[in-house]
Amino acid sequence: MxxxxxxxxxxxxxxxxxxxILKEPAEKVASESGDESVAKLAKGVKTFSLLRxxxxxxxxxxxxxxxxxxxxxxxxxxxxxxxxETPILEDAGLFIRSLGRGTDVVDKxxxxxxxxxxxxxxxxxxxxxxxxxxxxxxxxxxVPQPVKxxxxxxxxxxxxPQAGRYREFHQFGCETFGGHEAVLDAELIVVGYNxxxxxxxxxxxxxxxxxxxxxxxxxxVELVGYLRSKRxxxxxxxxxxxxxxxxxxxxxxxxxxxxILDEAPQIIDWLSDQSRAYFMKVLEYLDELDxxxxxxxxxxRGLDYYTDTVFEFYKEEGEExxxxxxxxxxxxxxLVEQVGGxxxxxxxxxxxxxxxxxxxxKQTEEKxxxxxxxxxxxxxxxxxxxxxxxxxxLIENLRRExxxxxxxxxxASLKGQMELADKNKVLYTLILGQKEVQDGTIIIRDxxxxxxxxxxxxxxxxxxxxxxxxxxx
RNA sequence: GUGGGUGUAGCUCAAUUGGUUAGAGCACUGGGUUGUGGUCCCAGAGGUUGCCGGUUCAAGCCCGGUCACUCACCCCA
Numbered sequence: 001m002x003x004x005x006x007x008x009x010x011x012x013x014x015x016x017x018x019x020x021i022l023k024e025p026a027e028k029v030a031s032e033s034g035d036e037s038v039a040k041l042a043k044g045v046k047t048f049s050l051l052r053x054x055x056x057x058x059x060x061x062x063x064x065x066x067x068x069x070x071x072x073x074x075x076x077x078x079x080x081x082x083x084x085e086t087p088i089l090e091d092a093g094l095f096i097r098s099l100g101r102g103t104d105v106v107d108k109x110x111x112x113x114x115x116x117x118x119x120x121x122x123x124x125x126x127x128x129x130x131x132x133x134x135x136x137x138x139x140x141x142x143v144p145q146p147v148k149x150x151x152x153x154x155x156x157x158x159x160x161p162q163a164g165r166y167r168e169f170h171q172f173g174c175e176t177f178g179g180h181e182a183v184l185d186a187e188l189i190v191v192g193y194n195x196x197x198x199x200x201x202x203x204x205x206x207x208x209x210x211x212x213x214x215x216x217x218x219x220x221v222e223l224v225g226y227l228r229s230k231r232x233x234x235x236x237x238x239x240x241x242x243x244x245x246x247x248x249x250x251x252x253x254x255x256x257x258x259x260i261l262d263e264a265p266q267i268i269d270w271l272s273d274q275s276r277a278y279f280m281k282v283l284e285y286l287d288e289l290d291x292x293x294x295x296x297x298x299x300x301r302g303l304d305y306y307t308d309t310v311f312e313f314y315k316e317e318g319e320e321x322x323x324x325x326x327x328x329x330x331x332x333x334x335l336v337e338q339v340g341g342x343x344x345x346x347x348x349x350x351x352x353x354x355x356x357x358x359x360x361x362k363q364t365e366e367k368x369x370x371x372x373x374x375x376x377x378x379x380x381x382x383x384x385x386x387x388x389x390x391x392x393x394l395i396e397n398l399r400r401e402x403x404x405x406x407x408x409x410x411x412a413s414l415k416g417q418m419e420l421a422d423k424n425k426v427l428y429t430l431i432l433g434q435k436e437v438q439d440g441t442i443i444i445r446d447x448x449x450x451x452x453x454x455x456x457x458x459x460x461x462x463x464x465x466x467x468x469x470x471x472x473x
Numbered sequence: 474g475u476g477g478g479u480g481u482a483g484c485u486c487a488a489u490u491g492g493u494u495a496g497a498g499c500a501c502u503g504g505g506u507u508g509u510g511g512u513c514c515c516a517g518a519g520g521u522u523g524c525c526g527g528u529u530c531a532a533g534c535c536c537g538g539u540c541a542c543u544c545a546c547c548c549c550a
Contacts (some may be wrong), residue, residue, distance in 0.1 A: 049523095052541075104548045108474070126550085155550080160474075162544065171550060237546080248548090301549090312550095327550065352550030383508055416503095418510035433508055447510075 053159070053167025064357045069152060071198050072172040076150035079191050081174050084149040086130035088156070092122035098129045098338045100304030109157040123156040128305075128332065128348055129339065131175045136341035145178030152353075164355045173329075175348035177336060182278055185309045185331060185347050186285035192313055192327060192349050193291055201359050203326060205291060207311040208299035209279035211271040213334070219270040220246055230260045250298035266297040275308055282309055305332040309347065315359050326359065327351030377468065379421035380407040383414050383433040390437050394430075394457065401461050403468075405430070421447065428467065430460075 050056065057065060076083070092112045099106050111123040124130055131149050134140075140147045152172045159165060174191055176184055189205060196203040210216055224246050231239065234249070235257050241248045250261060271279065286293055293311075301310045312328035329349025336344035380398075382391040388409055398405050406424050411417050414431070421429045431443040431452075442460055444467075445452045455463050 049541080109548080157549080159548075161542085165549075169550065173550095241547095303549095325550065350550065355550060381509080414508050415510075420510085422510040429510080431509075435508085443509095445509075450509090452509090 051167070053161040055166060055168070061357070064360055065353075067360075068172070068199065068353055068356060071195060072150070072152055075191060075195050075198060076174060079148075079174075079187065081148040081150035081191075084131060084134060084151050084175075085153065086124070086127060086134055086151070088123055088154065089121050090124060090130060090133070092120040094133055094339060095122050095125060095129055098132070098305055098335055099125070103303060105157065105303065109159050111156045111158055125157045126155055126303075126350060127151050127153070127171060127173055128175055128350065129335070131348070132177070132332075132335045132339050132341070132346065135177045135344070136336060136339055141178065141342055141344060146176045146181075146184060147178055148174070148176045150174045164352070164358060166354060170353035171350045172353060173348060173350035175346060177346045178344050179347070180333065180345035182281035183285055185282045186289065186291075188329065188347055188349055189286060189293075189311055190289055190291060192329070192351060195351065196313060196326070196356070199356065199360060200363065201326075201356065202316045203313040204316050205286075205293040205311055205313060206296040206299050207283070207286075207293050207309070208267070208296050209271060209275060209282075209308050210267055210300055210306060210310055210330075211275040212307055215271050215275055216267070219265070219267045222265050222270065223247070223249075226265055227260070233257075233260055247300040250300065261298070267300075268297055278308060301328060301330055305335040305338065306330045307333045311349070313349075313351065315355075325352075326355050377427045378403065378405050378464065379417070379424060379426040379429040380405045381414060381417035381421065381429055381431045382407075382409060383431070384437075386434060387432045387437050391432055394432065394442070394460075398461065398464075403461065403464055428464070 073083075092110070095110060096106050101107065105125050110125050112120060115121050131151065134149075135147060150173065153170060154168050155171050156168055158167055161167060172195070174188060176188065189207070193203065193205060211219070224242065227234065227238075227242055227246065227249060231242070233256065234242070235252065238249045238252050238257055241252070249257070250264065252261065268276070268279075283293070283295075299310055299312065301312075308331040310328070310330035313326045314324045315326055327349055329347070331345070331347040333343075333345040335346055336342070378398075380391060380395055382388045391407070391409060395405050395407060406421075406426060408417065408420055411420065414433075418429065427447055429445045429447055431445060433443075436442050436454070436457075440457050441454050442457050443452050443454055444460075444463060
């Protein structure tokens with residue numbers, strides 16, 4: 001063995017130095033060495049790694065993902081949202097027109113490429129726009145309004161990855177089209193809020209109104225005027241923002257900017273009477289529903305299509321600064337028109353699944369909880385060829401009866417199977433050996449106490465039901 | 474896109490001032506006689522030290538580049 005290691009190192013060195021010239025001899029050396037990795041090296045077999053910002057969702061994370069999906073599904077259907085699934089690929093122009101040129105999402109982050117036939121396509125960076133497109137394409141203005149959708153799926157943004165931010169990420173979202181009622185805005189906030197509550201996550205709600213496009217234009221003029229007068233006191237970043245995206249200055253966390261921001265004009269004072277009245281109504285509904293919220297005059301969203309109400313859900317515990325926004329949304333009364341439909345108001349939200357799961361994971365780890373979600377609680381062990389053959393049928397029968405069984409028929413030794421049962425933390429192990437096959441019986445072993453009982457195979461299901469029922473009590 | 478930190482086994486980490494064949498724990502596989510898990514004992518497998526190049530008699534360690542991860546900014550979910 002040790003000799004092999006020396007050989008290998010030498011071979012690797014040789015290969016490195018002579019990788020081009022030595023192709024054939026290298027292969028020979030590799031096969032003589034009998035070492036697979038050397039052989040691979042000689043043949044130039046590459047391994048592949050994940051693309052930047054992309055992740056595998058592994059079986060050990062399954063419970064979290066399923067729980068989030070199920071909760072999303074339950075709450076959406078409870079509030080009468082219909083499931084909508086749109087393609088990941090859309091005409092790139094759809095996103096460019098509605099999200100807005102000049103936004104980072106479009107200019108710097110969207111995955112776009114030419115299809116084989118020359119069409120410019122984009123991978124969706126979010127789904128609200130697609131939902132609006134779908135609403136228009138299928139003439140949904142002819143069905144009773146408002147139309148309510150929920151969706152769940154992957155989105156793509158070519159951003160630089162960091163904590164809670166990936167290039168492929170998942171969103172759960174709800175959208176409504178065709179309703180301009182304050183109660184709708186409030187309902188969406190309630191749905192999002194309850195989604196988190198059902199998952200055991202405490203979230204805060206930030207809310208603001210950015211009025212109509214005209215309101216905002218008038219306000220921005222006022223804001224820029226004010227900030228210019230204080231320009232010399234602003235931080236470097238803010239000086240840049242002042243030109244590029246003045247609304248963003250409001251979000252600055254630099255201490256030196258705070259006193260200036262406290263005195264800054266607030267958008268809420270520049271709203272038209274209509275927008276203001278609408279916003280007040282939304283807040284009243286929230287009060288009525290007992291949803292705690294924080295008025296945040298500095299909340300402005302990054303996408304062009306928002307009007308009036310904007311809100312976001314943020315995690316209450318945890319470090320400041322880090323990706324604390326778990327989701328956000330707002331009203332987008334101009335969007336449908338922008339994608340070519342009749343003027344139709346709309347409102348919705350999207351929630352980041354990865355961020356939500358990271359909060360859930362942190363919580364379960366802190367409390368030392370184990371995600372348990374009706375996992376398989378029974379292991380089936382078999383011994384001997386006859387028993388193995390019989391096992392297939394018994395396992396299949398149990399499955400049909402709705403009892404899930406974990407097993408590994410490939411393993412021969414009972415000991416090995418018991419180990420597996422233990423590692424999977426099952427509560428009961430069924431043991432079928434030669435003797436049991438002949439008697440038509442089977443052993444049920446209680447893994448905690450070690451007590452075993454022999455039961456008739458025909459009564460197995462009945463026995464298990466009894467045991468599993470006791471558990472739930 | 475800008476800046477900081479980090480790359481050694483599947484995971485968590487070792488490896489004296491550069492010096493023989495890069496170690497350990499956990500996890501994994503097999504065994505501790507014939508049909509029983511958790512503990513224990515023994516054995517095994519698993520590494521082009523991220524990659525490329527340079528300095529040197531000699532590089533996991535030093536230098537340059539590159540890639541990846543990570544944190545912050547920008548922006549957002």
